[in-house]
Amino acid sequence: MTTDRRPLFLMTPALLWLFGLMVVPCLLILALAFFRRGIYGGIEYTLTLENIALVFDPLYFQIFLKSAGIAGLAAGIACVLGYAAAYAIAAMPRRHQPMLLFFAVLPFWSNYLVRTYAWIVLLNREGLIVNLARWIGYEGELPSMLYTESAVVIGLIYNYLPFVILSCYAPLSRLNPDVAEASRDLGASGWTTFRRVTLPMTVPGIATGFVFVFVLSIGNFVTPALLGGGQFQMIGNLVYAQFLTANDWPFGAALSMVLILVMLGLLIMQATVAERASGGRTRADG
Protein backbone atom coordinates (compact mmCIF):
# COMPACT_ATOMS: atom_id res chain seq x y z
CA MET A 1 0.00 0.00 0.00
CA THR A 2 1.75 3.08 -1.16
CA THR A 3 -1.29 5.32 -1.31
CA ASP A 4 -0.69 8.73 0.16
CA ARG A 5 -2.81 8.82 3.28
CA ARG A 6 -2.19 12.45 4.13
CA PRO A 7 -5.31 13.83 2.39
CA LEU A 8 -7.49 11.37 4.27
CA PHE A 9 -5.72 12.26 7.50
CA LEU A 10 -6.24 15.97 6.90
CA MET A 11 -9.89 15.52 6.05
CA THR A 12 -10.76 13.35 9.03
CA PRO A 13 -11.51 16.13 11.55
CA ALA A 14 -13.80 17.93 9.11
CA LEU A 15 -15.53 14.70 8.13
CA LEU A 16 -16.05 13.71 11.75
CA TRP A 17 -17.44 17.16 12.46
CA LEU A 18 -19.84 16.96 9.53
CA PHE A 19 -20.87 13.42 10.34
CA GLY A 20 -21.44 14.01 14.04
CA LEU A 21 -23.08 17.40 13.87
CA MET A 22 -24.75 17.33 10.47
CA VAL A 23 -25.40 13.82 9.18
CA VAL A 24 -26.42 12.25 12.49
CA PRO A 25 -28.90 15.01 13.46
CA CYS A 26 -30.41 14.89 9.97
CA LEU A 27 -30.86 11.15 10.28
CA LEU A 28 -32.48 11.62 13.68
CA ILE A 29 -34.90 14.12 12.17
CA LEU A 30 -35.59 11.72 9.32
CA ALA A 31 -36.34 8.91 11.77
CA LEU A 32 -38.54 11.17 13.91
CA ALA A 33 -40.75 11.90 10.92
CA PHE A 34 -42.01 8.31 10.89
CA PHE A 35 -43.19 8.13 14.49
CA ARG A 36 -46.40 9.25 16.15
CA ARG A 37 -46.74 12.25 18.39
CA GLY A 38 -47.45 11.40 22.03
CA ILE A 39 -50.56 12.91 23.55
CA TYR A 40 -48.54 15.48 25.53
CA GLY A 41 -45.83 16.07 22.96
CA GLY A 42 -43.05 13.52 23.21
CA ILE A 43 -42.85 10.61 20.79
CA GLU A 44 -44.72 7.36 20.57
CA TYR A 45 -42.59 4.75 18.92
CA THR A 46 -45.12 3.33 16.47
CA LEU A 47 -44.33 3.66 12.79
CA THR A 48 -46.64 5.79 10.69
CA LEU A 49 -46.70 7.69 7.42
CA GLU A 50 -49.35 10.15 8.54
CA ASN A 51 -46.86 12.98 9.19
CA ILE A 52 -45.55 12.80 5.65
CA ALA A 53 -49.11 12.71 4.31
CA LEU A 54 -50.01 15.73 6.43
CA VAL A 55 -47.25 17.79 4.75
CA PHE A 56 -49.23 17.45 1.52
CA ASP A 57 -52.51 18.41 3.17
CA PRO A 58 -53.75 21.48 1.23
CA LEU A 59 -53.43 23.70 4.31
CA TYR A 60 -49.78 22.98 4.88
CA PHE A 61 -48.85 22.55 1.24
CA GLN A 62 -50.26 26.00 0.57
CA ILE A 63 -47.86 27.39 3.19
CA PHE A 64 -45.06 25.60 1.33
CA LEU A 65 -46.06 27.21 -1.97
CA LYS A 66 -46.43 30.61 -0.35
CA SER A 67 -42.96 30.33 1.21
CA ALA A 68 -41.51 29.30 -2.13
CA GLY A 69 -43.22 32.31 -3.74
CA ILE A 70 -41.80 34.75 -1.20
CA ALA A 71 -38.36 33.16 -1.33
CA GLY A 72 -38.44 33.18 -5.15
CA LEU A 73 -39.45 36.83 -5.27
CA ALA A 74 -36.75 37.81 -2.78
CA ALA A 75 -34.13 35.77 -4.66
CA GLY A 76 -35.17 37.21 -8.03
CA ILE A 77 -35.03 40.84 -6.91
CA ALA A 78 -31.81 40.22 -4.99
CA CYS A 79 -30.26 38.80 -8.20
CA VAL A 80 -31.18 41.87 -10.26
CA LEU A 81 -29.92 44.29 -7.62
CA GLY A 82 -26.91 42.19 -6.72
CA TYR A 83 -25.86 41.60 -10.31
CA ALA A 84 -26.07 45.30 -11.09
CA ALA A 85 -23.97 46.13 -8.03
CA ALA A 86 -21.43 43.42 -8.83
CA TYR A 87 -21.25 44.62 -12.45
CA ALA A 88 -20.59 48.16 -11.30
CA ILE A 89 -17.92 47.04 -8.83
CA ALA A 90 -16.20 44.87 -11.44
CA ALA A 91 -16.18 47.83 -13.83
CA MET A 92 -14.36 50.06 -11.33
CA PRO A 93 -10.58 50.41 -11.34
CA ARG A 94 -9.12 47.28 -9.82
CA ARG A 95 -7.54 49.03 -6.85
CA HIS A 96 -10.94 50.31 -5.62
CA GLN A 97 -12.70 46.97 -5.87
CA PRO A 98 -11.60 45.41 -2.57
CA MET A 99 -12.87 48.47 -0.71
CA LEU A 100 -16.23 48.37 -2.48
CA LEU A 101 -16.63 44.66 -1.77
CA PHE A 102 -15.76 45.39 1.82
CA PHE A 103 -18.62 47.88 1.99
CA ALA A 104 -20.96 45.36 0.41
CA VAL A 105 -20.32 42.78 3.13
CA LEU A 106 -20.03 45.31 5.97
CA PRO A 107 -23.62 44.66 7.19
CA PHE A 108 -22.62 41.08 7.96
CA TRP A 109 -20.53 42.42 10.79
CA SER A 110 -23.67 43.21 12.72
CA ASN A 111 -26.16 40.75 14.09
CA TYR A 112 -28.97 39.49 11.86
CA LEU A 113 -31.61 40.38 14.46
CA VAL A 114 -30.28 43.90 14.88
CA ARG A 115 -30.35 44.42 11.12
CA THR A 116 -33.91 43.16 10.97
CA TYR A 117 -35.00 45.33 13.90
CA ALA A 118 -33.53 48.30 12.07
CA TRP A 119 -36.23 47.80 9.43
CA ILE A 120 -38.90 47.93 12.14
CA VAL A 121 -37.50 51.29 13.21
CA LEU A 122 -37.57 52.47 9.61
CA LEU A 123 -40.92 51.12 8.49
CA ASN A 124 -43.30 51.36 11.44
CA ARG A 125 -46.20 53.78 11.48
CA GLU A 126 -44.32 56.16 13.78
CA GLY A 127 -41.00 55.28 12.18
CA LEU A 128 -38.24 57.17 10.43
CA ILE A 129 -39.68 56.97 6.92
CA VAL A 130 -43.13 58.20 7.97
CA ASN A 131 -41.65 60.98 10.07
CA LEU A 132 -39.39 61.99 7.22
CA ALA A 133 -42.40 62.15 4.89
CA ARG A 134 -44.25 64.29 7.42
CA TRP A 135 -41.23 66.53 7.84
CA ILE A 136 -41.11 67.07 4.10
CA GLY A 137 -44.75 68.11 4.27
CA TYR A 138 -46.72 64.98 3.37
CA GLU A 139 -49.92 65.09 5.40
CA GLY A 140 -52.08 62.18 4.28
CA GLU A 141 -52.27 58.84 6.03
CA LEU A 142 -49.48 56.60 4.80
CA PRO A 143 -50.20 52.95 4.09
CA SER A 144 -48.81 50.61 6.71
CA MET A 145 -45.49 49.32 5.45
CA LEU A 146 -44.51 47.17 8.38
CA TYR A 147 -46.08 43.76 9.07
CA THR A 148 -46.79 43.11 5.42
CA GLU A 149 -45.53 40.58 2.93
CA SER A 150 -43.55 43.33 1.20
CA ALA A 151 -41.77 44.11 4.46
CA VAL A 152 -40.73 40.46 4.72
CA VAL A 153 -39.47 40.42 1.13
CA ILE A 154 -37.54 43.65 1.73
CA GLY A 155 -35.99 42.22 4.88
CA LEU A 156 -34.92 39.03 3.12
CA ILE A 157 -33.44 40.89 0.14
CA TYR A 158 -31.57 43.28 2.38
CA ASN A 159 -30.09 40.55 4.53
CA TYR A 160 -29.01 38.26 1.70
CA LEU A 161 -28.04 40.73 -1.01
CA PRO A 162 -24.30 40.59 -0.17
CA PHE A 163 -24.28 36.87 -1.05
CA VAL A 164 -25.48 37.69 -4.55
CA ILE A 165 -23.02 40.55 -4.97
CA LEU A 166 -20.14 38.24 -4.04
CA SER A 167 -21.32 35.31 -6.13
CA CYS A 168 -21.86 37.51 -9.22
CA TYR A 169 -18.70 39.51 -8.70
CA ALA A 170 -16.51 36.41 -8.87
CA PRO A 171 -17.31 35.47 -12.51
CA LEU A 172 -17.66 39.12 -13.60
CA SER A 173 -14.20 40.01 -12.34
CA ARG A 174 -12.70 36.96 -14.05
CA LEU A 175 -14.17 37.87 -17.45
CA ASN A 176 -11.52 38.49 -20.04
CA PRO A 177 -12.14 42.05 -21.35
CA ASP A 178 -10.82 40.93 -24.76
CA VAL A 179 -13.91 38.77 -25.24
CA ALA A 180 -16.30 41.73 -24.92
CA GLU A 181 -14.02 43.79 -27.11
CA ALA A 182 -14.02 41.08 -29.76
CA SER A 183 -17.81 41.01 -29.68
CA ARG A 184 -17.96 44.77 -30.27
CA ASP A 185 -15.33 44.56 -33.00
CA LEU A 186 -17.58 42.05 -34.70
CA GLY A 187 -20.37 44.62 -34.69
CA ALA A 188 -22.45 43.74 -31.63
CA SER A 189 -23.97 46.62 -29.72
CA GLY A 190 -23.23 47.06 -26.02
CA TRP A 191 -26.57 45.47 -25.10
CA THR A 192 -26.11 42.53 -27.46
CA THR A 193 -22.61 41.98 -26.09
CA PHE A 194 -23.99 41.95 -22.55
CA ARG A 195 -26.90 39.69 -23.45
CA ARG A 196 -25.00 37.21 -25.63
CA VAL A 197 -21.50 37.28 -24.16
CA THR A 198 -21.23 38.65 -20.64
CA LEU A 199 -24.49 37.34 -19.20
CA PRO A 200 -24.15 33.71 -20.39
CA MET A 201 -20.61 33.56 -19.01
CA THR A 202 -21.73 34.78 -15.61
CA VAL A 203 -24.88 32.66 -15.28
CA PRO A 204 -23.25 30.32 -12.74
CA GLY A 205 -22.72 33.27 -10.40
CA ILE A 206 -26.35 34.32 -10.75
CA ALA A 207 -27.54 30.76 -10.22
CA THR A 208 -25.41 30.43 -7.11
CA GLY A 209 -26.70 33.72 -5.74
CA PHE A 210 -30.31 32.82 -6.53
CA VAL A 211 -30.13 29.42 -4.90
CA PHE A 212 -28.37 30.86 -1.87
CA VAL A 213 -31.00 33.51 -1.28
CA PHE A 214 -33.84 31.12 -2.06
CA VAL A 215 -32.60 28.40 0.27
CA LEU A 216 -31.86 30.82 3.10
CA SER A 217 -35.21 32.57 2.63
CA ILE A 218 -37.54 29.61 2.34
CA GLY A 219 -36.46 28.25 5.71
CA ASN A 220 -36.26 31.63 7.40
CA PHE A 221 -38.53 32.16 10.39
CA VAL A 222 -37.07 35.24 12.08
CA THR A 223 -37.84 37.77 9.34
CA PRO A 224 -41.49 36.69 8.84
CA ALA A 225 -41.98 36.74 12.60
CA LEU A 226 -40.52 40.23 13.06
CA LEU A 227 -41.34 42.06 9.83
CA GLY A 228 -44.50 40.10 9.08
CA GLY A 229 -45.89 40.63 12.57
CA GLY A 230 -46.59 36.91 12.77
CA GLN A 231 -49.54 37.41 10.44
CA PHE A 232 -48.56 34.87 7.90
CA GLN A 233 -46.57 31.76 8.25
CA MET A 234 -43.67 30.67 6.18
CA ILE A 235 -42.60 27.07 6.29
CA GLY A 236 -39.83 27.94 8.78
CA ASN A 237 -42.39 29.36 11.19
CA LEU A 238 -44.50 26.25 10.80
CA VAL A 239 -41.53 24.00 11.62
CA TYR A 240 -40.64 26.27 14.56
CA ALA A 241 -44.24 26.08 15.81
CA GLN A 242 -44.30 22.27 15.61
CA PHE A 243 -41.15 21.98 17.70
CA LEU A 244 -41.70 24.80 20.14
CA THR A 245 -45.42 25.43 20.54
CA ALA A 246 -47.49 22.56 19.15
CA ASN A 247 -44.98 20.04 20.54
CA ASP A 248 -45.56 17.89 17.48
CA TRP A 249 -41.96 16.93 16.76
CA PRO A 250 -42.76 14.16 14.27
CA PHE A 251 -44.76 16.53 12.04
CA GLY A 252 -42.08 19.22 12.42
CA ALA A 253 -39.53 16.60 11.37
CA ALA A 254 -41.61 15.60 8.35
CA LEU A 255 -41.87 19.23 7.26
CA SER A 256 -38.11 19.67 7.72
CA MET A 257 -37.35 16.60 5.65
CA VAL A 258 -39.46 17.79 2.74
CA LEU A 259 -37.86 21.22 3.01
CA ILE A 260 -34.37 19.69 3.04
CA LEU A 261 -35.24 17.64 -0.05
CA VAL A 262 -36.44 20.76 -1.90
CA MET A 263 -33.22 22.56 -0.99
CA LEU A 264 -31.11 19.58 -1.97
CA GLY A 265 -32.83 19.44 -5.36
CA LEU A 266 -32.12 23.11 -5.95
CA LEU A 267 -28.48 22.81 -4.92
CA ILE A 268 -28.02 19.90 -7.31
CA MET A 269 -29.63 21.93 -10.11
CA GLN A 270 -27.33 24.84 -9.33
CA ALA A 271 -24.28 22.58 -9.36
CA THR A 272 -25.40 21.24 -12.74
CA VAL A 273 -25.76 24.75 -14.14
CA ALA A 274 -22.31 25.68 -12.87
CA GLU A 275 -20.82 22.47 -14.25
CA ARG A 276 -22.34 22.99 -17.68
CA ALA A 277 -21.31 26.63 -17.87
CA SER A 278 -17.74 25.92 -16.84
CA GLY A 279 -17.58 23.05 -19.35
CA GLY A 280 -18.79 25.46 -22.02
CA ARG A 281 -16.25 28.04 -21.06
CA THR A 282 -13.36 25.56 -21.20
CA ARG A 283 -14.31 24.74 -24.77
CA ALA A 284 -14.61 28.41 -25.66
CA ASP A 285 -11.26 29.18 -24.06
CA GLY A 286 -9.62 26.28 -25.85
Place this chain on the structure above:
Amino acid sequence: MSRLRTTTYLAAALAAVGLPALADPLTVSNWDGYMAADAIDSFNSETGNEAELVLHATNEEIMGKLIASKGVGYDVVFVSSPFAEVLNNLGLAETLDHSKIPNIQNLYAEANALEHDPGNSFSVPYAWGTTGLCYRSDLVDAPSSWNDLLKPAEDVAGKTTMLATDRWLLAAGQLALGYSVNETDADKMAKVRDLLIDAKGTLLAYDDTTFYAKLVSGEAELVQAWDGWCNYGIGENADIKYMIPEEGSDLWVDTMVILKASENKDAAYSFVNYILDADNHRWAAENILYKVPNEAAMAGVDASLIETFPNMGMKPADMLGFEQLRDVGEAQRDYSRVVSEIKAAN
Protein backbone atom coordinates in the same frame (compact mmCIF):
# COMPACT_ATOMS: atom_id res chain seq x y z
CA MET B 1 8.90 21.04 52.64
CA SER B 2 8.41 19.84 49.10
CA ARG B 3 6.12 17.12 50.34
CA LEU B 4 4.04 19.62 52.21
CA ARG B 5 3.74 21.72 49.06
CA THR B 6 2.66 18.72 47.04
CA THR B 7 -0.03 17.90 49.55
CA THR B 8 -1.24 21.47 49.53
CA TYR B 9 -1.48 21.49 45.76
CA LEU B 10 -3.23 18.18 45.82
CA ALA B 11 -5.73 19.44 48.37
CA ALA B 12 -6.29 22.59 46.39
CA ALA B 13 -6.82 20.58 43.21
CA LEU B 14 -9.23 18.26 44.95
CA ALA B 15 -11.13 21.17 46.38
CA ALA B 16 -11.38 22.77 42.96
CA VAL B 17 -12.66 19.58 41.40
CA GLY B 18 -14.79 18.48 44.33
CA LEU B 19 -16.52 21.67 45.39
CA PRO B 20 -19.02 22.17 42.61
CA ALA B 21 -20.23 18.62 43.03
CA LEU B 22 -20.60 18.99 46.79
CA ALA B 23 -22.48 22.28 46.56
CA ASP B 24 -25.51 20.57 45.04
CA PRO B 25 -26.76 23.39 42.81
CA LEU B 26 -30.49 23.85 42.48
CA THR B 27 -31.71 24.51 38.94
CA VAL B 28 -34.71 26.80 38.64
CA SER B 29 -36.25 27.59 35.25
CA ASN B 30 -38.40 30.69 34.86
CA TRP B 31 -39.34 33.28 32.26
CA ASP B 32 -36.93 36.17 31.91
CA GLY B 33 -37.79 39.03 34.25
CA TYR B 34 -40.53 37.08 36.04
CA MET B 35 -38.82 37.22 39.43
CA ALA B 36 -37.18 40.09 41.25
CA ALA B 37 -33.67 40.42 39.81
CA ASP B 38 -32.11 39.73 43.21
CA ALA B 39 -34.36 36.77 44.14
CA ILE B 40 -31.89 33.97 43.41
CA ASP B 41 -28.96 35.73 45.06
CA SER B 42 -30.85 36.54 48.22
CA PHE B 43 -32.21 32.99 48.38
CA ASN B 44 -28.67 31.70 48.14
CA SER B 45 -27.28 34.02 50.77
CA GLU B 46 -30.18 33.43 53.17
CA THR B 47 -30.33 29.67 52.90
CA GLY B 48 -26.78 28.77 51.92
CA ASN B 49 -27.99 27.04 48.78
CA GLU B 50 -26.42 27.30 45.35
CA ALA B 51 -29.43 27.88 43.17
CA GLU B 52 -28.98 28.87 39.56
CA LEU B 53 -31.58 30.37 37.30
CA VAL B 54 -32.09 29.26 33.73
CA LEU B 55 -34.59 30.91 31.43
CA HIS B 56 -37.27 29.66 29.11
CA ALA B 57 -39.06 31.89 26.64
CA THR B 58 -42.31 29.91 26.50
CA ASN B 59 -44.14 27.15 28.36
CA GLU B 60 -43.78 24.94 25.34
CA GLU B 61 -40.03 25.36 25.26
CA ILE B 62 -39.52 24.15 28.83
CA MET B 63 -42.12 21.41 28.35
CA GLY B 64 -40.20 20.10 25.32
CA LYS B 65 -37.05 19.88 27.41
CA LEU B 66 -38.77 18.32 30.43
CA ILE B 67 -40.57 15.69 28.37
CA ALA B 68 -37.39 14.81 26.48
CA SER B 69 -35.33 14.49 29.67
CA LYS B 70 -38.13 13.00 31.81
CA GLY B 71 -37.67 15.96 34.11
CA VAL B 72 -34.01 15.27 34.85
CA GLY B 73 -31.80 18.34 35.13
CA TYR B 74 -34.37 20.69 36.65
CA ASP B 75 -35.55 21.07 40.21
CA VAL B 76 -38.19 23.81 40.15
CA VAL B 77 -39.92 25.08 37.01
CA PHE B 78 -42.32 27.97 36.56
CA VAL B 79 -45.08 26.99 34.09
CA SER B 80 -48.66 28.04 33.41
CA SER B 81 -51.33 25.87 34.99
CA PRO B 82 -52.33 23.75 31.94
CA PHE B 83 -48.70 22.74 31.59
CA ALA B 84 -48.43 21.94 35.30
CA GLU B 85 -51.38 19.61 34.71
CA VAL B 86 -49.52 17.94 31.87
CA LEU B 87 -46.43 17.47 34.04
CA ASN B 88 -48.65 15.85 36.65
CA ASN B 89 -50.40 13.63 34.09
CA LEU B 90 -47.01 12.50 32.80
CA GLY B 91 -45.91 11.66 36.32
CA LEU B 92 -43.10 14.21 36.26
CA ALA B 93 -44.41 16.50 39.02
CA GLU B 94 -43.61 15.86 42.67
CA THR B 95 -46.61 15.35 44.94
CA LEU B 96 -46.11 18.18 47.36
CA ASP B 97 -45.53 17.69 51.06
CA HIS B 98 -47.07 20.86 52.47
CA SER B 99 -45.31 20.41 55.79
CA LYS B 100 -42.13 21.36 53.94
CA ILE B 101 -43.72 24.57 52.64
CA PRO B 102 -44.99 26.30 55.80
CA ASN B 103 -45.42 29.58 53.93
CA ILE B 104 -48.10 27.98 51.75
CA GLN B 105 -50.56 29.17 54.40
CA ASN B 106 -49.92 32.73 53.16
CA LEU B 107 -51.95 31.95 50.02
CA TYR B 108 -55.51 33.21 49.61
CA ALA B 109 -58.18 30.61 50.29
CA GLU B 110 -59.15 31.02 46.61
CA ALA B 111 -55.62 30.04 45.59
CA ASN B 112 -56.17 26.66 47.25
CA ALA B 113 -59.28 26.01 45.20
CA LEU B 114 -57.99 26.38 41.65
CA GLU B 115 -59.67 24.14 39.08
CA HIS B 116 -56.47 22.70 37.70
CA ASP B 117 -55.18 21.52 41.07
CA PRO B 118 -57.54 21.91 44.04
CA GLY B 119 -55.50 21.85 47.23
CA ASN B 120 -52.26 22.53 45.35
CA SER B 121 -51.15 18.93 45.41
CA PHE B 122 -48.59 19.20 42.60
CA SER B 123 -48.28 22.90 41.85
CA VAL B 124 -48.07 26.12 43.84
CA PRO B 125 -49.55 29.27 42.30
CA TYR B 126 -46.95 32.01 41.84
CA ALA B 127 -48.81 34.73 39.96
CA TRP B 128 -52.28 35.02 38.51
CA GLY B 129 -54.40 37.39 36.55
CA THR B 130 -56.68 37.96 33.63
CA THR B 131 -56.42 38.52 29.88
CA GLY B 132 -58.27 41.52 28.55
CA LEU B 133 -57.87 44.68 26.54
CA CYS B 134 -55.13 47.22 27.02
CA TYR B 135 -55.74 50.50 25.21
CA ARG B 136 -54.79 54.14 24.77
CA SER B 137 -57.66 55.99 26.43
CA ASP B 138 -56.53 59.23 24.75
CA LEU B 139 -56.81 57.73 21.25
CA VAL B 140 -59.75 55.30 21.31
CA ASP B 141 -63.14 55.11 23.00
CA ALA B 142 -63.16 52.78 25.97
CA PRO B 143 -63.88 49.26 24.65
CA SER B 144 -66.53 47.09 26.28
CA SER B 145 -66.51 43.83 24.37
CA TRP B 146 -64.09 41.41 22.74
CA ASN B 147 -65.80 42.42 19.51
CA ASP B 148 -64.28 45.90 19.89
CA LEU B 149 -60.98 44.14 19.27
CA LEU B 150 -62.14 41.50 16.77
CA LYS B 151 -64.39 43.80 14.72
CA PRO B 152 -62.75 47.14 15.34
CA ALA B 153 -64.23 50.51 14.43
CA GLU B 154 -62.87 51.92 11.19
CA ASP B 155 -60.42 54.34 12.83
CA VAL B 156 -59.02 51.61 15.11
CA ALA B 157 -58.60 48.97 12.39
CA GLY B 158 -54.95 48.34 11.62
CA LYS B 159 -53.99 49.54 15.09
CA THR B 160 -54.82 46.44 17.09
CA THR B 161 -52.71 43.44 18.09
CA MET B 162 -53.59 40.01 19.43
CA LEU B 163 -51.57 37.50 21.44
CA ALA B 164 -49.78 34.95 19.26
CA THR B 165 -49.81 32.07 21.73
CA ASP B 166 -52.36 29.47 20.55
CA ARG B 167 -54.52 29.26 23.65
CA TRP B 168 -54.94 32.98 24.27
CA LEU B 169 -55.39 33.80 20.60
CA LEU B 170 -58.23 31.26 20.48
CA ALA B 171 -59.61 32.40 23.84
CA ALA B 172 -60.40 35.85 22.42
CA GLY B 173 -62.65 34.25 19.79
CA GLN B 174 -64.10 31.65 22.17
CA LEU B 175 -65.06 34.32 24.72
CA ALA B 176 -66.48 36.65 22.05
CA LEU B 177 -68.79 33.83 20.90
CA GLY B 178 -69.76 32.94 24.45
CA TYR B 179 -67.94 29.60 24.46
CA SER B 180 -65.73 28.06 27.12
CA VAL B 181 -62.03 28.86 26.76
CA ASN B 182 -61.58 25.07 26.71
CA GLU B 183 -64.18 24.46 23.97
CA THR B 184 -63.19 21.61 21.67
CA ASP B 185 -66.38 21.02 19.67
CA ALA B 186 -65.41 21.04 15.98
CA ASP B 187 -68.34 23.15 14.74
CA LYS B 188 -67.87 25.76 17.42
CA MET B 189 -64.12 25.87 16.79
CA ALA B 190 -64.83 26.39 13.09
CA LYS B 191 -66.85 29.49 14.06
CA VAL B 192 -64.00 30.67 16.28
CA ARG B 193 -61.63 30.16 13.37
CA ASP B 194 -63.80 32.13 10.94
CA LEU B 195 -64.19 34.98 13.42
CA LEU B 196 -60.45 35.12 14.03
CA ILE B 197 -59.65 34.96 10.31
CA ASP B 198 -61.90 37.99 9.75
CA ALA B 199 -60.25 39.73 12.71
CA LYS B 200 -56.83 39.01 11.25
CA GLY B 201 -57.54 41.33 8.34
CA THR B 202 -57.86 44.24 10.75
CA LEU B 203 -54.78 43.52 12.84
CA LEU B 204 -51.50 45.36 12.91
CA ALA B 205 -49.74 42.22 14.13
CA TYR B 206 -49.80 39.22 16.42
CA ASP B 207 -47.61 40.14 19.34
CA ASP B 208 -46.84 38.42 22.64
CA THR B 209 -43.95 40.48 23.87
CA THR B 210 -43.86 44.06 22.64
CA PHE B 211 -47.56 45.00 22.43
CA TYR B 212 -47.25 47.45 25.32
CA ALA B 213 -44.34 49.19 23.59
CA LYS B 214 -46.51 49.51 20.47
CA LEU B 215 -49.16 51.20 22.62
CA VAL B 216 -46.60 53.57 24.10
CA SER B 217 -45.29 54.56 20.67
CA GLY B 218 -48.84 54.92 19.32
CA GLU B 219 -48.26 52.28 16.65
CA ALA B 220 -51.12 50.32 18.22
CA GLU B 221 -54.10 51.70 20.10
CA LEU B 222 -55.98 48.64 21.33
CA VAL B 223 -54.36 45.29 22.11
CA GLN B 224 -55.15 41.94 23.69
CA ALA B 225 -52.98 41.75 26.78
CA TRP B 226 -52.26 39.99 30.04
CA ASP B 227 -53.07 42.44 32.83
CA GLY B 228 -49.58 42.43 34.33
CA TRP B 229 -48.00 43.09 30.98
CA CYS B 230 -50.38 45.98 30.31
CA ASN B 231 -48.95 47.47 33.50
CA TYR B 232 -45.58 47.89 31.79
CA GLY B 233 -47.34 50.17 29.31
CA ILE B 234 -49.26 52.02 32.05
CA GLY B 235 -45.94 52.62 33.79
CA GLU B 236 -44.71 54.52 30.75
CA ASN B 237 -47.92 56.29 29.76
CA ALA B 238 -50.73 56.94 32.23
CA ASP B 239 -53.26 57.17 29.37
CA ILE B 240 -52.91 53.42 28.86
CA LYS B 241 -55.71 51.53 30.59
CA TYR B 242 -56.69 47.90 31.15
CA MET B 243 -60.20 46.46 31.09
CA ILE B 244 -61.93 43.09 31.06
CA PRO B 245 -64.52 42.78 28.28
CA GLU B 246 -68.13 42.09 29.28
CA GLU B 247 -67.94 38.51 27.92
CA GLY B 248 -65.24 37.81 30.50
CA SER B 249 -61.65 36.67 30.59
CA ASP B 250 -59.73 33.57 31.42
CA LEU B 251 -58.09 33.22 34.81
CA TRP B 252 -54.51 32.37 34.12
CA VAL B 253 -52.29 30.99 36.84
CA ASP B 254 -48.54 30.60 36.62
CA THR B 255 -47.27 27.98 39.01
CA MET B 256 -44.15 26.52 40.55
CA VAL B 257 -43.71 22.78 40.09
CA ILE B 258 -41.06 20.65 41.78
CA LEU B 259 -39.86 17.85 39.51
CA LYS B 260 -40.13 14.30 40.80
CA ALA B 261 -36.71 13.63 39.28
CA SER B 262 -35.11 16.40 41.33
CA GLU B 263 -32.10 15.29 43.33
CA ASN B 264 -32.28 18.37 45.52
CA LYS B 265 -35.80 18.12 46.82
CA ASP B 266 -35.04 19.71 50.18
CA ALA B 267 -33.49 22.71 48.50
CA ALA B 268 -36.38 22.80 46.00
CA TYR B 269 -38.94 22.88 48.82
CA SER B 270 -36.86 25.50 50.55
CA PHE B 271 -36.90 27.62 47.36
CA VAL B 272 -40.67 27.39 46.93
CA ASN B 273 -41.11 28.24 50.60
CA TYR B 274 -38.73 31.17 50.23
CA ILE B 275 -40.75 32.61 47.33
CA LEU B 276 -44.00 32.27 49.31
CA ASP B 277 -42.58 34.28 52.20
CA ALA B 278 -44.78 37.38 52.57
CA ASP B 279 -41.95 39.84 52.03
CA ASN B 280 -40.33 37.97 49.18
CA HIS B 281 -43.56 37.40 47.30
CA ARG B 282 -44.56 41.06 47.82
CA TRP B 283 -41.17 42.10 46.45
CA ALA B 284 -41.81 39.88 43.44
CA ALA B 285 -45.24 41.45 42.85
CA GLU B 286 -43.84 44.96 43.11
CA ASN B 287 -41.07 44.11 40.69
CA ILE B 288 -42.97 42.25 38.02
CA LEU B 289 -46.26 44.19 38.47
CA TYR B 290 -48.32 40.99 38.42
CA LYS B 291 -50.78 40.03 41.13
CA VAL B 292 -49.56 37.21 43.37
CA PRO B 293 -51.99 34.80 45.03
CA ASN B 294 -50.38 35.48 48.41
CA GLU B 295 -52.70 37.27 50.85
CA ALA B 296 -49.95 38.22 53.26
CA ALA B 297 -47.82 39.56 50.39
CA MET B 298 -50.61 41.54 48.71
CA ALA B 299 -51.54 43.09 52.06
CA GLY B 300 -48.09 44.64 52.11
CA VAL B 301 -48.15 46.03 48.57
CA ASP B 302 -47.88 49.81 48.55
CA ALA B 303 -51.29 51.44 48.08
CA SER B 304 -49.88 53.93 45.60
CA LEU B 305 -48.84 51.03 43.37
CA ILE B 306 -52.42 49.78 43.23
CA GLU B 307 -53.59 53.31 42.50
CA THR B 308 -51.22 53.51 39.52
CA PHE B 309 -51.95 49.97 38.34
CA PRO B 310 -55.62 49.40 39.24
CA ASN B 311 -55.67 45.81 37.99
CA MET B 312 -53.19 44.95 40.79
CA GLY B 313 -56.11 45.47 43.17
CA MET B 314 -58.45 42.94 41.54
CA LYS B 315 -60.16 40.75 44.15
CA PRO B 316 -59.36 37.01 44.13
CA ALA B 317 -63.07 36.19 44.46
CA ASP B 318 -63.79 38.13 41.26
CA MET B 319 -60.95 36.46 39.42
CA LEU B 320 -62.20 33.00 40.43
CA GLY B 321 -65.36 33.82 38.47
CA PHE B 322 -63.37 33.31 35.28
CA GLU B 323 -62.58 29.94 33.79
CA GLN B 324 -59.02 28.67 33.78
CA LEU B 325 -57.34 27.38 30.64
CA ARG B 326 -57.15 23.61 31.12
CA ASP B 327 -55.06 20.97 29.45
CA VAL B 328 -57.23 19.73 26.55
CA GLY B 329 -55.13 16.65 25.80
CA GLU B 330 -55.49 15.29 22.27
CA ALA B 331 -57.57 18.33 21.24
CA GLN B 332 -54.40 20.44 21.45
CA ARG B 333 -53.59 19.07 18.02
CA ASP B 334 -56.86 20.46 16.67
CA TYR B 335 -56.11 23.79 18.33
CA SER B 336 -52.73 23.89 16.58
CA ARG B 337 -54.38 23.19 13.27
CA VAL B 338 -56.98 25.91 13.76
CA VAL B 339 -54.20 28.36 14.59
CA SER B 340 -52.29 27.27 11.46
CA GLU B 341 -55.43 27.82 9.41
CA ILE B 342 -55.82 31.30 10.87
CA LYS B 343 -52.19 32.19 10.29
CA ALA B 344 -52.19 30.77 6.76
CA ALA B 345 -55.36 32.63 5.76
CA ASN B 346 -55.04 35.72 3.65
